[in-house]
Amino acid sequence: MAHAKYILIDEMSFIGQNMLENIDSRLRQEFPQNAQISFGGISIILVGDLGQLPPVNDRPAYDSNRRAKLLWGEFKTVVTLDKIFRQDGENFEQQRFHQLLTNVRDANPQIEDWKLLMTRIPPNMDAANNLDFNNRVHLFSTNDNVHNHNKKMLHLLKQPVARSVATKVGSVNIVEDCSSDELELELLISKNSRVMLTSNLWIQAGLVNGALGYIRKIVYKPGSAPPEPPSYVMVEFDNYSGLPFEDHHLSTIPVTPI
Template sequence: MSFIGQNMLENIDSRLQQAYPQSAHLSFAGISMILVGDLGQLPLVNDRPAYASNRRAKLLWEEFKIVVTLDKIFRQDGENIQQQRFHQLLTNLRDVNPQIDDWKLLMMRTPTNIDVARGSVNIAEDFSTGELDLELLISKNSRVMLTSNLWIQAGLVNGALGYVRKIVYKPGSAPPDPPTYVMVEFDNYSGLPFEDHHPNTIPITTNQKGRTLQLPLRLAWALTIHKSQGLTLPKVTIDIGPRERTRLTFVALSRVKSLEGLRIMPPFTYDRYEKMKKGRQLAKRKAEENRLKLLEDN
């Protein structure tokens, strides 16, 4: 729900009223709606939160009056002392309550204090435009990310990670021609196996985007923090950038499963860490979370 801003919410409402004209006088044409998510995640890009809107979107948002909070932690599971400490650190971040002891703990995860973690994914602050790449430089064993929702139920979703195992061309064809397909071994594929002896390896074919024929893959040895939202990673090296942006630090640090799998590079000052309290939309978000908590309590 953190990705559904005023424009999208109004568009959903409008489209449902077009689809069900007999109920067009009702919000969402009377269709039952469920929103799932966390207002503590990254904010919208090029849109405003519906709860902070001065348009119809705010009224639509306030139609949701049944609130249920799920508070069991799954990504950072485990109850040992170190995991409990990590849970508290992430809770403080999510609630925008930075503590100097938390910062000191994070600084213990810098390269000068730990051995270099191998096989980790780098997560960096970046606000690229998301335009199509002019070329895709991949080879066997490249770490790649899927950029389209091909089969949601089986885990082939935008953001799924894997390794290139084979690049197949039709006879007589070679780079820079597009391949017929690329065999990718995905980390979390759960559909029917394409090959019995490699159940997670699936062929990915080219698709058409406008007049461009392109593979829905991108190199993923490193990810932006925005692209990492929703992922669970065993090991990460994180660069949160020189200045705080709304909820950036929380989302970046909460992608990793444990403190042992986390490395911070480069280190950052406590002043940088504390600046998250100065987010422009923080007061409005806190007020909305308090309103939702009252609805839940009632």
């Protein structure tokens, strides 16, 4: 931390009074020469939208009568970004969707917003749209629902499914280490299954956190088989732009276990 000048914190709506006070206390410890100055004299830049999710098991820093409220009051420069990038477009439907998102964000939904959303539920869509929706990335509120949906989609592929169980290496505590790294203790993988990359392997080539692709091969070393982890899986990514690993599959690259 010796050369730190700025600290940027994303998703600022999650920062509650306890967290903000802890950040302040820790930075005063890190920079004892500035122990009498908020945040140890380091500049803090908060990024995000206070209209999104609130702190978990905490109260917003500005909604308290504690030291956190004084710390919050020290953020005096506000820069507001007013262009939407995730849902771009200027036609009527896109503008209508922009307005719906704004209304929900401001806790001010309208009956017209509800009517628009109701056009996108399965009973109100034709067969082609329903099929398209089934093949899209789904968002769930619990991990159990995620696992159930993934198992359902694997079943629909009608392909053999390889059960891959994490292995213990050296003195590693496999349960604790997998949990802290957000890795799965057990993974079900199948040829042609839709997968998402969850780390930045090669940013310049499009292999970034969130990149989507399909498993095309599952490769094991000689004498190895499920439930041992494979040596690697060959994944065909939608937007890979690097050098090809295979002559006939230009977007297919190997992903190895972590």
